[in-house]
Structure formats: C-alpha cells, structure tokens
Amino acid sequence: MSTQPPKIDKRTYQEIVAQTEQLAQKFTQWRPHSDGKPDAGRALIRIFGRMAALVNDRINQAPEKNFLAFLDTIGTQILPPIPARVPLTFNLVSGNPTDASVPAGTQVAAPPIEEEKEEVVFETERKLALITAQLQAVFVREPLTDRYSDRTSEATGNINAAFKAFEANKPNEHYFFLACDRLLSLPENKTIIFIFYSTEISNFAQLPLSWSYWDGANWQALQVFYLNGVTWLPTPPSLTLNQREMQVSIRNLPVPARKTINGVEAAWLRVGLNTSIAPTQPLPYINAILAGVLIERNNLIQPDLCFFNASLLDLSKDFYPFGQQPRFNDTFYIGSQEIFAKPSAVVTIEVKLSGLPVNKNGGAELVWEVYNGASWEILGRSSVSNPKISGQPEFNDRTQAFTQDGQITFTLPAQIQPTIVSGTTNCWLRVRLIKGNYGTEATYRQTTNSSNQIFIEPVAASFAAPSVQSIGLKYNYRAWDALSACHTYNNFTYADRTAQLIDYGSTFQPLTPTAPTVEQINCNNKIQLFSLSTDIRPTLYLGFDRPFPNRAITLYFQVEPPRPGEIAKANAIAVPARVVWEYSSPTGWVPLTIQDETDALSERGIIQFIGPTNFSSQTEFGQSLYWLRARWESGEFAVSPQLRRILTNTTWASQTVTIAEEILGTSDGNPNQTYHTAQKPILLGQCLQVFEPTDPSLVGEKGGKGEKVEIVRNEAGQVQGAWVTWQEVPDFYGSGPRDRHYVLDRLAGEVRFGDGLHGAIPPQGFLNNIQLAPYRIGGGKRGNRPALTVTELKTTVPYVDSVTNLEPAAGGAEGESLERVKERGPKALRHRGRAVTVEDMEDLALEASTEVARALAIAPQFNPIDGLQWLPIYRINLDAAGEIKVETIALPDGITLEVNINGPGQSNPYTSKKLSTTNPAITYTVTQKQFELGREWSITFTNLGNSSADSVRAKITYLTGSLDVEFQAPSMNSSSTSNPYQGVTAAGRVELIIVPQSSDPQPTPSLSLLERVERYIRDRCSPAVDLHLTEPDWVEVTIRANIVPISLEKVDEIKQAATDTLIAFLHPLTGGRQGRGWDFGRRPHESDLYAVLEKVDGVDYVASLSIDSPSLNQLPNNRRNRFLIYSGAHQITCSQI
Missing domain, CATH: 1.10.286 (GTP Cyclohydrolase I; Chain A, domain 1)
Incomplete structure (x- = not known):
C-alpha cells in the first residue's frame, strides 16, 4: 500500500x-x-x-x-533489526568422564558465503550445563488403546521422520509362556492337553488367543482344539458361569526347541492375546493350569535293544529270549526309552514266535518286572498254562510264557527309572524264568526189566525253548503333570507365575492318568495372565543411560509444525492440554518441576529442570534406564503434537554480539545531552546506567519502574554512590523533572536525555558516569543460515569437541523500513492498543509477534433489515414509480402478518401494516423522487401470532409486474432449529486468520504462535468477543503452459527457470507482481501469468496457458474471501515456432 x-x-x-x-x-x-x-x-x-x-x-x-x-x-519508532535464532548442540570430547559447562555469551560463527566478507556470529543466550548422559530410548504408551510406539530411531536422528508424542501405533504384546519339560519334550507324536481352572473361566474362554511353539529360529503357529462336552472343536466353547475349567488340546505337537525365557531354559509354548485390552475390560483370573499328554502308539516299534542275561540279541533275526536251554532265573531284558520311561503307560507287547515247537511240559513260569528306582517292581506273573497268575489288574500274557503268538499287556507303575543292564542305561522290562522249564538236559535214566534187572539208559535232552521271530511294542500313554514353569509377559515385563498356578491339591501326584477335579484346586490363588500398564493417560518416555548431575539440565525438542489444513480442521478446545513431567526414583515416579518453553510440546524449544539427586534406574519397555516421562494429564490438544529429534547439550543462540560495558561519556549537567554508541544498530534489551553521588534509597528517592540500583562502596564500606539503571521511553512528553528517562535511537546508536523539565539530567561531577552495560548489536536476514553451518567455536570451552546446528537459523529480519513505519504509525493511533474493530484485531495481531506476516479478521456479516426477519424477503425491481400492492390470498385463521415495504434511501420501512383474514391487503405508492433513489425494493413478512406453522399464499403487484409467493409462517416462539429463517446466531464471533513469516509453500502457524496472538488480542478486546484463531484455507494453483523458446539449445534450463519463476510468483507471502504476496481471496489471472512467463530469460512467447485450481471449487461461497493460493506441481512444455 x-x-x-x-x-x-x-x-x-x-x-x-x-x-x-x-x-x-x-x-x-x-x-x-x-x-x-x-x-x-x-x-x-x-x-x-x-x-x-x-x-x-x-x-x-x-x-x-x-x-x-x-x-x-506520537512516539512511533523504527523497529531495529531482529536477530536470527538457532539451537546449537555441543558435543563433548569422546570418553570425557565429567560434565562441563558452556557459559552464556559463548560465540559460534558461520563462515561467510558468496559476496560476504565477514562471518556471522551467534551467541548462546544462557549458560548450558553439558552432560554425559545420552538418550537411549524413546517410547510412547497409549493405555486407552493398549498400544505403544518405539520412537528411539526418530528421536535420536537415525530416521528423519516426525512422530506423534502421545499416539502409539503398535499393539502391546501380551503373552504367557507354558513349560512342562517332562511332557513337551517327549519325542513322539503326541497330543498335549492343558486344563485351565478358574472361577471366571467363561470370560477367559472368550479371549482370542494364539498358540505357538519355538522351532529354534521362530515362533511357529499351532492349531488348538477346545473340549466342548465330549467333542474337540477348533472354536472356544460357550461356557456357563458355573463351569470352572476349560481344556485345550494340541495334536501332533513337535518337540519345541529349548529357549531361555526370563532366565529359565525350557521347551516353551507361547500363548498370545490377539486383541488390545480396553481399560474397562474385565480381565479374568486363573486359579491353576495343568498339563497333560496323550500318546496312542498303535503302530508297532522295535525295542531299542534286548539282552538274554548279558548277551545282546540280534533283533533282525530269530532269537531265543531265554537261550536255547533256559534255566532258572534266566532273564530276558527289553529296553525302550520311548515306552518304558512313561509312568502309568498302558503297554502292549506283540510277540510272534518262529514256529518251532515249545516245550510246555516243564510248566515254565515267568515274572515281569520294571525298575522303579529302588527295586524291580513286579507287574505280573504268567505261565505256560495261565496268562495271569498274579499281578496288576491290567496285566495279561496271551503268549502264555512265550509258548504261542500273542500280546502281553500291562500298565507301567507311577514310579519308573532307567537303570544299567550289561553296561547300557535304558528303561528296561525284565522277564525272568522263576519256575518250571522249557525242557531238561540229557541225562541217564535207571530202569528195571521184567526180570528185575536194572539198566542205565541215556535220556535225550528235551529243551524246546521259545524262539521269537519278531517282537513289537505299542502303548497308550495319558498323564497329567504340573507345569515346570509359567511366565507372563505384559508391558515388556516378565513375571514368574509358576508357584501360584501349580497348587492342584494335596492328593495330586504328577504323571498320573487322572487329573484333579475343580474341587481340589485352591481357588485362593488368583493370577491374571494378561494385565495393563499402570498408566491411565498417554505418556512419552525418555530413557537415559546414566543419571543427571544436580545441575540445570536442558533438553531441546524439535517439534514438527502443524501441516497445512490441520489447524483449520481442528475443533475449538475448552481446556488446553496439561502435560506433567516425572522421573524414576527408588520409590516410584516423582513429579519433576520444569520450565517449559515448548507450550506442552506444541512448539520447538527447551525444557529445563534441576537434575534430581534420587534419579534411579528402572525397567520400562524391557530396558533398565534412567527414565523421564511426560504424561498428558488433562485437557485437549487442538492439533496432536509431533516431535522429531530430542537433543541434550543444546541451547538457543542468537545472531548478536554483546558489548559487556561501554562508557558513553561524562555528564556536563546541560539539558538535552546526547551520546553515541561505538556500534549500531542496538537491539532490544540494553541497560543504560548513570553513576549518581548517593544511594537514592538513602534520600528517599525510590527508583521508578525499571530502575535498578548497584551501590558502590569504598574500602571502608562507605557509600560512594550508585550505578542507577535509567528507563528507556519513546519520548519525554510524559516525563517529569525527576524521572530517570532517556530516548534511544537504535539505528543511529544515539542516546538522548531530558532537559530537566521533561526528563531528569544526569548528575555532573563524575568522570565517565554514563555507560551501557550491556547492549547487543546484530540482526538481519544474513543470520538465517542453513543447518550444519554454524560450526566454528570462537570461544574455547573445556571438554567441548565440536558444535553444530541441526536446524536452520531462522527469524532474522532487517530493520523496519520507513514505508512500513508510515503504515504502522497511523494504525497504532487508531486502535491505541484496543481491539474494537476487525481492522484493530488485524493490526494488533501483527504487533503481537514478529513471526506474524499476515492477519485477516472475519466477523459475521448481515443486513439488520434482511437478516433478522422471521420469514422470507421478496425483492422486486421497479421500472417506474407507481403503486405496490401486497394481498394475502390464503391466510389461515389465527395468523397475523406484519408486512413491511422497504426501499432505498432509508433503513426504516416506507410503510408497514398488519394483515389478517379481515384485513388482507396493503398498498403503497412510490413517488418519482423515491424511485430516483433506487430501483430495488423489498417486501418482508413477520408472523405476529403464536399459532403453529402453516402455509401462506400472497400476491405482490407493482406497475410492471407481479409475484406470487408461498411460504410457511412459523410461530414467533419457534425454536431456532425448526425455523429455517432464523436470524444471525454468530454475533460476537470473530475468526482471526494468521499467516506466519515463512518461506514454506504453505506457511502454517504453530500452535504456540496462535496462542500468543490470541492472548495478546484477548487482553485488548471486549470479553464478550468469541475469538477463534485459525489458518487460511489453501487453494493449490497449478499452471499448465506451453512456451516457445528463443533457442532450442537450452530448453531444459528454460523449462526449469519458468517453473522456478512460477513457484516464486505464486508464493502467498512473497509472490505477486510487487513481491508482497497475494491478498486473501485473490487468485491469479491468465494475464498475470503470461506477463511473468514471457519475462523469463530465453522465452520468446507463451503459446498456451491454463490455470487449474480444483480446490477452489470445493470452497463454499461464504469462505471464498479467506483463502490464500500456493504453488502446485506445474507442467511446462516447450514447442517450436
């Protein structure tokens, strides 16, 4: 302008x-x-x-x-340059054993770029305590959804991406692990059964669970079946409240590989919960878990090996189990680790003889035994004539002591142990010949003939021992056993629950074929296999490898600004979010008092606190670290905060140079004294001091606003005087003779004092009694340096190896131009610091922060005559002066209408009349003078009755035409929701659109900037104003252009130059013809773009051009005054003449 x-x-x-x-x-x-x-x-x-x-x-x-x-x-001053700011990260020397410090004012420089002669110097704004503690882990926990996120890579910079500070993306893992080594390690194909005992088993049965086993490399999924009555089904049963157990079986379970879980090595099964746990979801308790196995080996297997006494038998050929000449106590050993190691297994031995005759006359009797760890325990006895002489009920020898083909069946005892036979350890079945025989040896027999003569005659041996062609074993094994281990895993924490889940009652014996009943289970043991964290609100966790020293600790948070459109879509919040910080201590989580310039992680900045002395390690997310956490305690975020890197040893630096103390001169006691600084321009924050002969407090002169006193004493302790800080004012018009005021011209570096009437004169008689201590110079756009360029440490700092800026320096601006002053000054005079009109709000928004580039205030717009009517407004255009007549044709009983005839030239109606069934018409004659004021007239209706809504028909007649109308006439007491013609409801609501200073294609304000501006405006406006700050609507503008180049040699360069020109021209803040950006609601025309493209070096002319802005068509008409354009992906093509 x-x-x-x-x-x-x-x-x-x-x-x-x-x-x-x-x-x-x-x-x-x-x-x-x-x-x-x-x-x-x-x-x-x-x-x-x-x-x-x-x-x-x-x-x-x-x-x-x-x-x-x-x-x-009126006190308008030219604003000085604004220094750029940048977060600087200091790196300690590798292996440094101690902490260090960076003093405030430490200088770090960026080297000069092209066309620059001097480097750009930045100074740290505060003292920084350097720590050796490093950030090792960053996690987000969201308990409401039972989710978490591991954000360590993003927060430490290994991945260049933003993450939501209080939103998680991975479901929490909930598992319990079951181990029963004696059953799960069985090598055979088997069915494993688990019984879950619980008084809340019906709830447990509804949990979606997944089962898996460890194969040595991965967890492999398993299919499980549930016992429903007497049938095994793949889906969980519907259990009633009075049922207290659930059985789960796994068929043909392979032997799991051994794995160490929570310090215990075993063959594990893992059971996972396939859903997130809601905070209100009841989690069932389990009283006990029992493991069982079922093996039905119906195919015959050979024994591992067999012995006759101490001789190993070759089972691949026919063999004599008791030798060819069996004698008393000859023994047949059958070894099988698979079968005879299973207590209580029902074993069947199938024997097929060689077909040779067996001597049954000897009445051979066998005893069948197994070793129980202490002695050989008898299973049963059999003989050639009796399959069972004695023994356990299940014992039966259908071979009748190996005299015929058949089966031997028995049940192994509950206690069985391996033993050594002929130097071989195995589980053995021992069969001994304890009585009778299978024949005798050759002998001599004495006989007497008829003459009573005695003869000795030989008797041939009668051995006919059993010979076995084949022997096979099969068995049926069912056993129940206590779990050897049960561990749970919730919230990255293992817990050993074994002891609480194996109390099956005093009568239960392991490896027995009978499971305990629910009545025998101790229901006092209650264990939750799945559990939630103790957090109840979304929480951000930061884990460090060592504790902090008891110093002022600084953490810098890179906060991702809101994406374009996020703020506009955000709902208004009643209560801002409140974030509480805590640290881990030996007694748990302890509140941590912080200084937060991030505004609850809504804007990049520093969080500072004193390192607690009782900071201790704690295990969270499976890692034992020193933890800080930020808990979203209450309130709401307008936009969910997103973070990037979280940095230690980082502080703000500004592009300034500080002059610690500069003597301006000596007061001569004259009025209107002026002094000049050695360097300029002077930035905000200077301190001017004048040495005065006595302490003002001793003579009753209290310093005014902003005055500080530094007493100067001699060696004897006597007061010699005081350095008094004087106050800067824009002018002396409001200053009195004793007011310690001065006026500063920052650009010229000039300090001016008063004349004794308006502003005090500095006292004379003291040499060099006026000083600036300190002041800063610098500022300007040259301080806006890219990332990783501010790296030259100008001040030696012990133990510091290097320094860098991981973010660009930004915010630097040149001093205010005279044109800008001439724009700003009258506005300040108009609003005088009060927001009354929308223009006032726009101007004050620009004053609220130097980050604000543009502001647009939008208030409700309505016509008091048109907008506050209950019923429709009918407009007519008159072609000449004459009569207007309004007549009701159908007016229901009980309805009284007030009809107003409105015209140009005055706000009140020219005539008004109440119409009813008895008085149905109104007439008004428009004079020539009234007609000359304007052709647009209107007729409005208002229902004055309280009857229910009904249809009204009327006719409006004028000189050159007529209008038939029909409408509903609602009651005056109708609610706003049922009244389609309700008037203004948004009175007092003001939307303030903020656009920040930025080179981004879509400059989007940060939440903290919006909050600062809102706070600034609210302090200066009526409390009745409903103020809402937001961003503009964004309209993407894409250009499709075909250009004709002057030369074909540089087509690619010309296309790129044309694209760059369009991007710069369409920037919302710096584009346009004058480089001052685009107005709200303004979009470019083709004529603008033709002129811009044809100025590009190398372009002859533009053959064709089109503008594509589809998002503009999606905006409703009432929002087309609030959008800003931004550059899209342009399509530039070249063609020949």
Whole structure:
C-alpha cells in the first residue's frame, strides 16, 4: 500500500519553464528567437524554473515531513533489526568422564558465503550445563488403546521422520509362556492337553488367543482344539458361569526347541492375546493350569535293544529270549526309552514266535518286572498254562510264557527309572524264568526189566525253548503333570507365575492318568495372565543411560509444525492440554518441576529442570534406564503434537554480539545531552546506567519502574554512590523533572536525555558516569543460515569437541523500513492498543509477534433489515414509480402478518401494516423522487401470532409486474432449529486468520504462535468477543503452459527457470507482481501469468496457458474471501515456432 501523499504542485521543471515563457510573452514584449537560440530572457526563465522546481520539491515533501514529525510526536519508532535464532548442540570430547559447562555469551560463527566478507556470529543466550548422559530410548504408551510406539530411531536422528508424542501405533504384546519339560519334550507324536481352572473361566474362554511353539529360529503357529462336552472343536466353547475349567488340546505337537525365557531354559509354548485390552475390560483370573499328554502308539516299534542275561540279541533275526536251554532265573531284558520311561503307560507287547515247537511240559513260569528306582517292581506273573497268575489288574500274557503268538499287556507303575543292564542305561522290562522249564538236559535214566534187572539208559535232552521271530511294542500313554514353569509377559515385563498356578491339591501326584477335579484346586490363588500398564493417560518416555548431575539440565525438542489444513480442521478446545513431567526414583515416579518453553510440546524449544539427586534406574519397555516421562494429564490438544529429534547439550543462540560495558561519556549537567554508541544498530534489551553521588534509597528517592540500583562502596564500606539503571521511553512528553528517562535511537546508536523539565539530567561531577552495560548489536536476514553451518567455536570451552546446528537459523529480519513505519504509525493511533474493530484485531495481531506476516479478521456479516426477519424477503425491481400492492390470498385463521415495504434511501420501512383474514391487503405508492433513489425494493413478512406453522399464499403487484409467493409462517416462539429463517446466531464471533513469516509453500502457524496472538488480542478486546484463531484455507494453483523458446539449445534450463519463476510468483507471502504476496481471496489471472512467463530469460512467447485450481471449487461461497493460493506441481512444455 502506497503511503505517499499527493503532490501540492505537480509541475515539473519543463512545465514551469514552458508556462513561464507563455506568461512572459503574454505580459511583456519579450519573444524567443525564432531559430531557438538562447538569449538572456530564456536564460533567466530557466534559472527561475530551476529555482521554482526546487521550491516545489520542498513543498511537495512538506506533507510527508509533517507526517513523519507527527509520527515522531506520537512516539512511533523504527523497529531495529531482529536477530536470527538457532539451537546449537555441543558435543563433548569422546570418553570425557565429567560434565562441563558452556557459559552464556559463548560465540559460534558461520563462515561467510558468496559476496560476504565477514562471518556471522551467534551467541548462546544462557549458560548450558553439558552432560554425559545420552538418550537411549524413546517410547510412547497409549493405555486407552493398549498400544505403544518405539520412537528411539526418530528421536535420536537415525530416521528423519516426525512422530506423534502421545499416539502409539503398535499393539502391546501380551503373552504367557507354558513349560512342562517332562511332557513337551517327549519325542513322539503326541497330543498335549492343558486344563485351565478358574472361577471366571467363561470370560477367559472368550479371549482370542494364539498358540505357538519355538522351532529354534521362530515362533511357529499351532492349531488348538477346545473340549466342548465330549467333542474337540477348533472354536472356544460357550461356557456357563458355573463351569470352572476349560481344556485345550494340541495334536501332533513337535518337540519345541529349548529357549531361555526370563532366565529359565525350557521347551516353551507361547500363548498370545490377539486383541488390545480396553481399560474397562474385565480381565479374568486363573486359579491353576495343568498339563497333560496323550500318546496312542498303535503302530508297532522295535525295542531299542534286548539282552538274554548279558548277551545282546540280534533283533533282525530269530532269537531265543531265554537261550536255547533256559534255566532258572534266566532273564530276558527289553529296553525302550520311548515306552518304558512313561509312568502309568498302558503297554502292549506283540510277540510272534518262529514256529518251532515249545516245550510246555516243564510248566515254565515267568515274572515281569520294571525298575522303579529302588527295586524291580513286579507287574505280573504268567505261565505256560495261565496268562495271569498274579499281578496288576491290567496285566495279561496271551503268549502264555512265550509258548504261542500273542500280546502281553500291562500298565507301567507311577514310579519308573532307567537303570544299567550289561553296561547300557535304558528303561528296561525284565522277564525272568522263576519256575518250571522249557525242557531238561540229557541225562541217564535207571530202569528195571521184567526180570528185575536194572539198566542205565541215556535220556535225550528235551529243551524246546521259545524262539521269537519278531517282537513289537505299542502303548497308550495319558498323564497329567504340573507345569515346570509359567511366565507372563505384559508391558515388556516378565513375571514368574509358576508357584501360584501349580497348587492342584494335596492328593495330586504328577504323571498320573487322572487329573484333579475343580474341587481340589485352591481357588485362593488368583493370577491374571494378561494385565495393563499402570498408566491411565498417554505418556512419552525418555530413557537415559546414566543419571543427571544436580545441575540445570536442558533438553531441546524439535517439534514438527502443524501441516497445512490441520489447524483449520481442528475443533475449538475448552481446556488446553496439561502435560506433567516425572522421573524414576527408588520409590516410584516423582513429579519433576520444569520450565517449559515448548507450550506442552506444541512448539520447538527447551525444557529445563534441576537434575534430581534420587534419579534411579528402572525397567520400562524391557530396558533398565534412567527414565523421564511426560504424561498428558488433562485437557485437549487442538492439533496432536509431533516431535522429531530430542537433543541434550543444546541451547538457543542468537545472531548478536554483546558489548559487556561501554562508557558513553561524562555528564556536563546541560539539558538535552546526547551520546553515541561505538556500534549500531542496538537491539532490544540494553541497560543504560548513570553513576549518581548517593544511594537514592538513602534520600528517599525510590527508583521508578525499571530502575535498578548497584551501590558502590569504598574500602571502608562507605557509600560512594550508585550505578542507577535509567528507563528507556519513546519520548519525554510524559516525563517529569525527576524521572530517570532517556530516548534511544537504535539505528543511529544515539542516546538522548531530558532537559530537566521533561526528563531528569544526569548528575555532573563524575568522570565517565554514563555507560551501557550491556547492549547487543546484530540482526538481519544474513543470520538465517542453513543447518550444519554454524560450526566454528570462537570461544574455547573445556571438554567441548565440536558444535553444530541441526536446524536452520531462522527469524532474522532487517530493520523496519520507513514505508512500513508510515503504515504502522497511523494504525497504532487508531486502535491505541484496543481491539474494537476487525481492522484493530488485524493490526494488533501483527504487533503481537514478529513471526506474524499476515492477519485477516472475519466477523459475521448481515443486513439488520434482511437478516433478522422471521420469514422470507421478496425483492422486486421497479421500472417506474407507481403503486405496490401486497394481498394475502390464503391466510389461515389465527395468523397475523406484519408486512413491511422497504426501499432505498432509508433503513426504516416506507410503510408497514398488519394483515389478517379481515384485513388482507396493503398498498403503497412510490413517488418519482423515491424511485430516483433506487430501483430495488423489498417486501418482508413477520408472523405476529403464536399459532403453529402453516402455509401462506400472497400476491405482490407493482406497475410492471407481479409475484406470487408461498411460504410457511412459523410461530414467533419457534425454536431456532425448526425455523429455517432464523436470524444471525454468530454475533460476537470473530475468526482471526494468521499467516506466519515463512518461506514454506504453505506457511502454517504453530500452535504456540496462535496462542500468543490470541492472548495478546484477548487482553485488548471486549470479553464478550468469541475469538477463534485459525489458518487460511489453501487453494493449490497449478499452471499448465506451453512456451516457445528463443533457442532450442537450452530448453531444459528454460523449462526449469519458468517453473522456478512460477513457484516464486505464486508464493502467498512473497509472490505477486510487487513481491508482497497475494491478498486473501485473490487468485491469479491468465494475464498475470503470461506477463511473468514471457519475462523469463530465453522465452520468446507463451503459446498456451491454463490455470487449474480444483480446490477452489470445493470452497463454499461464504469462505471464498479467506483463502490464500500456493504453488502446485506445474507442467511446462516447450514447442517450436
């Protein structure tokens, strides 16, 4: 916007000369030479013209000079440059065993770039305590959804991505692990059964569980079956409340590989919960878990090995189990680790003999035994004539002591142990010949003949021992056993629950075929296999490898600004979010008092606190670290905060140079003294001190606002005087004779004091008694340096290896221009620090923060006549003066309508009348004078009755036409929801659109910037104003253009230059013809773009061009005054002439 006043005299030098020559010829005898040669008259006229032009220039500058003087009178000052700020990260020397410090004011420089001669110096703004503690883990826990996120890579910079500070993306893992080594390690194909005992088993049965086993590399999924009555089904049963157990079986379970879980090595099964746990979800308790196994080996297997006494038998051929000549106590051993190691197994031995005759006459009797760890325990006895002489009920020898083909069946005892037979350890079945025989040896027999003669005759051996062609074993094994281990895993923490889950009652014996009943289970043991964390609100966790020292600790948070559109879509919040910080201690979580400049993680900045002395390690997320956590305690976020890196040893630095102390001079006691600083421009925050002879407090002179006193004493302790801090003011108009005030011209570095009437005069008599201690210089756009460039440490800092800026330096701006001052000054005079109109709010928003580039205030717009009517407004256009008549055609009983005839020239209706069934019409004659005020007239209806809504028909007649109308007439007491013609409801609501200073294609304000501006405006406006801050609607503008280049040699460069030009031209803040950005609601026209593209070097002309902005069509009409454009992905093509 131009602020140049109109010229008082617009004539130029040539015009003055020409006019003077005309007047001279008119009023004198002078005439110029016909050949145009100069003469004395013409010379005098030109001298006069030059002098008059100079006077005109001074006269034309007078309004602006007076305007600037006026601005100076009202205290308007040119704002100084603004220094850029950057977070600097200091790196300690590798292996440094101790902490260090970086003093405030430490200088770090960025090297000069092209066309620069001097480096850019930054100074740290505060003292920084350097720590050796490193950030090792960053996690987010969201208990409401039972989820977590591991954000360590993002927070430490290994991944360049943002993450939500209080939103998690992974479901928490909930497992319990079951181990029963004696059953799960059985090598055979088997069915494993688990019985879950619980008084809440019906709830447990509804949990979606997944079962798996460890194969040595991965967890492999298993299919399980549930016992439903007498049937095993793949889906959980529907259990009733009075049922207290649930059985789960796994068929053909392979042997799990051994794995160490929570310090216990075993063959494990893992059971996982396939759903998140809601905080209100009841989690069932388990009283006990019992393991069982079922093996049905119906196919025959050979024994591991067999012995006859101490001789190993070859089972691949026929063999004699008791030898060819069995004798008393000869023994047949059958070894099988698979079968005879299973207590209580029902074993069947199938024997097929070789077909050779077996001597049954000897009445052989066998005893069948197994070793129980202490002795050989008898299973049963059998003989050639009796399959069971004695023994356990299940024992049966259908081979009748190996005299025929058949099966031997028995049940192994509950206690069985391996033993050594012939040097071989195995589980053995021992069969001994304890009575009778399978024949005898050859002998001599004495006989007597008829003559009583005695003869000795030989008797041949009668051995016919059993010979076995094949022997096979099969068995049926069912056993129940206590768990060897049960561990749970919830919230990254293991817990050993074994002892609580194996109390099956005093009568239970392991490896027995009978499971305990629910009545035998101890129901006092209650264990939750799945559990939630103790957090009840979303929480951010930071884990460090060592404790902090008891110093001021600084953590810097890179906060991702809201994405374009997020703020506009956000709902208004009643209560802002409150974040509570805590640290881990030996007694649990302890509140941590912090200084937070991030505004609850909504803007990048520093969080500072004192390192607690009782900071201790704690296990969270499976890692034992020193933890801080930020808990979202209450309130709401307008936009969910997103973080990037979290940095230690980082502090703010600004592009300034601090002069610690500069003597300005000595007061001579004269009024209006001025002094000049050695360097300029002076930034905000200076301190001017004047040495005065006595302590003002001793003589009753209390320092005014902003005054500080530093007493100076001699060696004897006597007061010599005091350095008193004087206060800066914009002018002396409000200063009294004793007010310690001064005026500072920051750009010129000039300090001016009062005259003794308006502002005190510094006391004289002391040498060098006026000083600036300290002040800062610097600022400007040159401080806006990219990341990783501010790296040159100018001040030696012990133990510091390097320094860098991981973010760009930003915010630097040049001093305010005179044109900007001339714009700002009158606005300040208008609003005077109070937000009354929408223009006031826009101006104050720009004052609230230097980060604000643009502001637009939008208030409800309505016509008091049109907008507050209950019923429709009907508009007519008159072509001539004449009569307007409104007549009701169908007016229900009980309805009274007030009809107003409105026209231009006045806000009140020209006529008004109440119409009813008895008085149905109104007429008004428009005069010629009234007609000349405007052609647009309107008729409004208002229902004055309280009857229910009903249909009304009426006719409006005027000189050149008529209008038939029909509408509903609602009651005056109708609610706003049922009244489609309700008037303004948004009165008092103001939307303030903020656009920040940024080079981004879509400059989006941070939440903290919006909050600062809102706080600034609310302090200066009526409390009745409903103020809502937001961002603009964004309309993407994409250009499709075909250009013709002058030369074909640089087509690619020309296309790129055209694209870059369009991007710069369409920037919302710095684009446009004048480089001042685009107005709200303004979009470019084709003529704008033709002119821009044809100025690109190398472009001959633009053959065709189109503008695509589809998002504009999606905006409703009432929002088309609040959008800003931004550059899209342009498509530039080239063609030949």
